Every structure is written in structure tokens, then in C-alpha cells.
Amino acid sequence: MECLDLLALFDAAVGGAGVEKSYKRGEALFRRGDRPQSMFFILAGEARLVRGSPTGMEVVFQRTAQGFLAEASLDQAAYHCDAMAAIGTRAWVVPLTKFRAALALPEVREVWLRHLSNELRRVRAHAERLALRAARDRILHFIETEGRGGRLVLSQSKKSWAAELGLTHEALYRTLGVMVRSGLLEMSGTCLRIRPSPERP
């Protein structure tokens, strides 16, 4: 089930109740504490669920360029984080009441369930990645989990990738450089490939 198929299914299921909205860079889709009133599907650009830490650091919960945002708040009384447009962003927005009604349909609910499962798998992998101490291990873990057969084409800038890896961009550039120079990794632009190590008993 591709992302846009998911959208098409829901768009049909809510009977055209969804509308397209645009958000400027830095604009909020919703704020922490707001009562959820709509479901958002990001069509283009990039939206982030963010919450500032006590130390002033902004932490990214979810980063979506295409897909649903804050699915887990479907039956929550209030959002626990802000949703911000990282760049100019278009979103499909549907009233939550309509969305919930669509979920009453068995085939829609089935798809929704599968979607949540996949998302859960992705975020768990993300958390395991952040638990790794070394920058090199996080990089390799990312390529292994998000790529295919040790190959990956980055869908974002290295700078925002660094943020997703929980690293500063300096540390990422440096570590990538070391890995390439030591022959562990091949990199050309946004294409990355782990070079298979010769040792194997």
C-alpha cells in the first residue's frame, strides 16, 4: 500500500470533505494543547511534530514529507506537541469527525491498522538507532533500515539527516568523510552504499 493510495482511499471514504491547505515556512498546523479537530495528510513540503526541551533544544518527533501527521492523536483530548511547516507545505485536511466516520468502514479500518503498524516499526527502528553511541553506528543502522541491501538514496539534505540521526551536521560530515576515506562507505551526492567487508569466516 503506497502512501498516495492511502490518501486516495481516505479521500473517497470521507466523501470529498477534505480540503487542501498551504502553510508557509515556520507556520503552525496546530499547537500543543489544541484540541484535535482535523486530520492532516502532508502532500508536499515538510511538516514536523516538534517540542522544545527545557534546555531550549527543538526535538523532532515526526518528520513527514508525504503521509499522515500525528496519527496517534486521533482520539486524544489535546495535542502534546506543535506541528510546524519546515518549508512551504501543502496538506490535505479533513475534519476529524468525518475521518472517524470513515474509520467505521471495515476496509478503511483495515488499511488504517496496517498503516499504524508500519509506522510503529519505523519509529522503533529510529529509537534503537538513537540508542547507539557512535555516529558511525547510527549512520550504518540508518542505511540498513531505511535503504535496501546496503544502498540508500537520501531524500533530504545531509543537514536535516544529521538532525534525524541525533548528530550535529559537523559530526555527520566528519564521520561520513572518515568512513569514505577508510573505504567503508561509497558516497556520491545523495547516493550512499556500504562497501561489503571482505572478512567472513
Added chain:
Amino acid sequence: MECLDLLALFDAAVGGAGVEKSYKRGEALFRRGDRPQSMFFILAGEARLVRGSPTGMEVVFQRTAQGFLAEASLDQAAYHCDAMAAIGTRAWVVPLTKFRAALALPEVREVWLRHLSNELRRVRAHAERLALRAARDRILHFIETEGRGGRLVLSQSKKSWAAELGLTHEALYRTLGVMVRSGLLEMSGTCLRIRPSPERP
């Protein structure tokens, strides 16, 4: 909905089709490529979803001491990773056919959906915590999100808490000590309380 309530509900819903199984340290619950035939709920010990890469790196996808394992593989044709017992582990195991049948019941499906949403939110908060650089910030974040009003009663040893925070136990003891001595935190046994700071403009 507590974790064990969830188990009780499913145990009832599958009509006692679930059995308890034990796994030795290093034993596999299932293997990559296997067709999913059972759903697993970890009761005690620790199970991990892991995948070895050709490049020699072992990638951990999920780690569970209590809760469902690999929920996302519910409707997959084959597992994409191994499930290993990290230590001696007990699990509640139910045939997948029975589990799916239980999910056909509206009230069970409703609970399952909410479970997935809550898990998603929990894991996202966990990832946010791990993205914080300072040990102090992770500690405060944990108390703020897992506790109530700045108060928390630990349900685990400090050592395993450290692992959950992505810290060594030494760093946790040390940082807790500093925070208590500086008057930022009150701690007696497993009870923790953030002392409200006087500064507020």
C-alpha cells in the same frame, strides 16, 4: 489500558488458545524468512528483533521486556528479522489465525487500534528523549513524560532505567547525585520529584 489488561483481554478473546512458552538466552522465537504463525506477548525476560547485515553489523529493531513483539508483522508474508531471547524469557504465544479471528470482533479491534496509537506515541516520546544530549535533560524529560506533575515512582531498578535512558548506570548515578546536591531533584529510594525552580518571570 495497562499492558497486562491488554493481554488479559486478548487471552479471553482467543478462548484460551494461547500458551506460555519459555526461551533460553540466545534462543530464537522466530527466524527471518519464516512465515508468521504466532503472535508473541513477552511476559518476562527480554526479546529483541534483530537483523544481521552482510556488512557485519547487527541491527536491533525492537527490544521488549513486556508487551507484544513484532505487531507490525501481523499481516506480513514473512518476517524480515530474527526474534531472539536476550536472556531467559517467557512469552504468551497464540496462533496467528486465532489472533486474527479475535481482531474481527469490533471491541477487540477497537482496543488493538488504540494500543497501536498509544505505542506509537510512547515510542515517539522515547525517541525524543534519546535525542536530548545531556543526561540531566533525559532524566527530567523522563520524569515529565512518564510521571505526573514532576513526580515519579520508578518501576524498575536504576540500572535498567539507565539503559532505557540510553546512559551507562554510572552516568545516571552521577548525574542524579549532582541534581540532588544542587537542589534540582528530590530522591528517596524509587521516588523522584523535580523541585520547582523559583525563577519564573
Added chain:
DNA sequence: CTCCCCCTATGATCGCGATCATAGGGGGGA
């Protein structure tokens, strides 16, 4: 009761990544 293991706790040292600084380049807007 006694032994042993593991949790708790703290000191000393080291290394990795954060931070600060600098510079080139490319793309988009005026």
C-alpha cells in the same frame, strides 16, 4: 546463617562528539 551475585555508588582517565570558527559553492529571489 552464610555466601555470592547484583544493584548502588563514586573516583580517575580518555575519547568522541559538541561547539566555535572559517570558507567555498550553489540556488533562488530581487
Added chain:
DNA sequence: TCCCCCCTATGATCGCGATCATAGGGGGAG
């Protein structure tokens, strides 16, 4: 077209947490 901003990249230094080492204490098993 030109300028400016941001991504990319790398050097220097510093601080925090990992690592190694040590020790007390409590609880469960025998």
C-alpha cells in the same frame, strides 16, 4: 544579473559521558 542565504565541508578546542576501577550493601539461594 547579482547578491544573499543556506548547505557543504573541515580545523581546533572543550566538556560530557563512556570506560575502567573500587567498594559497600541487600537479598535470595543453599
